[in-house]
Amino acid sequence: MFKLFKKKRKSFINPVKVDMHSHLIPGVDDGVKDFEESITIIKKFLSLGYKKLITTPHIMKEFYDNSWDTLAEPFHELKKLLYEQRIPMEIELGAEYHIDEFFIEKLDRNEKMLTFGDNHILVETSFYNAPVFLKDVLFELMTKGYNPIFAHPERYFYLAQNSNLLNELKDMQILFQINISSLQGYYGKHAKKIAEKIVENGWVDFVGSDCHNIGHVDALEKTIRSKSYQSIEFKNIQNNRFFRR
Numbered sequence: 001m002f003k004l005f006k007k008k009r010k011s012f013i014n015p016v017k018v019d020m021h022s023h024l025i026p027g028v029d030d031g032v033k034d035f036e037e038s039i040t041i042i043k044k045f046l047s048l049g050y051k052k053l054i055t056t057p058h059i060m061k062e063f064y065d066n067s068w069d070t071l072a073e074p075f076h077e078l079k080k081l082l083y084e085q086r087i088p089m090e091i092e093l094g095a096e097y098h099i100d101e102f103f104i105e106k107l108d109r110n111e112k113m114l115t116f117g118d119n120h121i122l123v124e125t126s127f128y129n130a131p132v133f134l135k136d137v138l139f140e141l142m143t144k145g146y147n148p149i150f151a152h153p154e155r156y157f158y159l160a161q162n163s164n165l166l167n168e169l170k171d172m173q174i175l176f177q178i179n180i181s182s183l184q185g186y187y188g189k190h191a192k193k194i195a196e197k198i199v200e201n202g203w204v205d206f207v208g209s210d211c212h213n214i215g216h217v218d219a220l221e222k223t224i225r226s227k228s229y230q231s232i233e234f235k236n237i238q239n240n241r242f243f244r245r
């Protein structure tokens with residue numbers, strides 16, 4: 001027998017209006033491949049209730065030697081396409097800085113960094129080894145007036161093995177951004193466990209998609225629609241502070 005009615009999708013609540021971690025500028029890092037993919041993904045974010053995307057291309061000297069000079073043109077092109085296609089999504093350019101010796105040189109030279117919000121700067125490290133100078137760099141960022149956001153702490157193997165360091169970073173008042181899909185196990189069991197611990201401790205300052213491609217936004221949707229995600233009450237989440245309207 002034919003189904004007369006389409007099964008209605010369950011509604012969901014997404015209190016997060018601003019995503020502040022993604023790779024939606026084509027050709028500048030390991031994110032989206034072309035503008036078509038960017039637009040498809042942005043439409044999907046719109047359907048999930050997002051109003052603003054702060055996109056954060058990798059800045060990692062050896063692989064993605066990006067700066068405002070390499071990013072401004074494709075960013076403005078994307079903005080123009082959104083305007084022409086009347087897609088009501090605000091976008092802003094940030095970056096995800098890899099903490100390494102090149103980053104420290106930039107910091108020491110007082111080079112202008114790509115920040116967003118109130119001088120917020122998104123930083124990441126190698127997945128395997130903590131830079132020996134991690135805490136010093138974060139401290140230096142803070143003394144120079146930046147608000148460092150540590151990207152996806154749940155995904156670092158060195159933090160899985162040394163949870164003290166996670167506590168120490170929080171004691172330093174470093175802001176934590178977890179990837180939403182980590183809570184569904186998208187990045188593996190360990191990442192899920194640490195993400196859950198960060199949530200339980202009330203340490204989530206920001207949630208992000210870390211969207212690099214269509215697959216990531218599909219996984220994001222699956223998590224947002226899940227019962228377990230819907231039941232989380234993020235107490236200190238700050239994403240929406242970047243949306244002023």
Ligand SMILES: [Fe+2]
Pocket residue numbers: 021022023096151210
């Ligand atoms: Fe990222």
